Amino acid sequence: MPEPVRYRCTSCGNLTRFDVTSVRRTRAFHHFTVGGALNVEDEQVLDERVESVDCRWCGPAGVVEPVADVEATG
Secondary structure (H helix, E strand, O other), rough: OOOOEEEEEOOOOOOOOOEEEEEHHHHHHEEOOOOOOEEEEEEEEEEEEEEEEEEOOEEOOOOOOOOOOOHHHO
């Protein structure tokens, strides 16, 4: 699984709340019980692409950028 990316809104300084839209392609083992309940096991992310990141506070008007070093933000 890819490393999570930390974001920062350059408009308001938000570091904690973002709406992230992404496309993910996975392979997973689907295990159905005799009663029909589904358990998804051994899920592997084969490809993941982030399409957009919006600040939850500013909305689409905010300018969001990835934070290179988490320690540099504090």
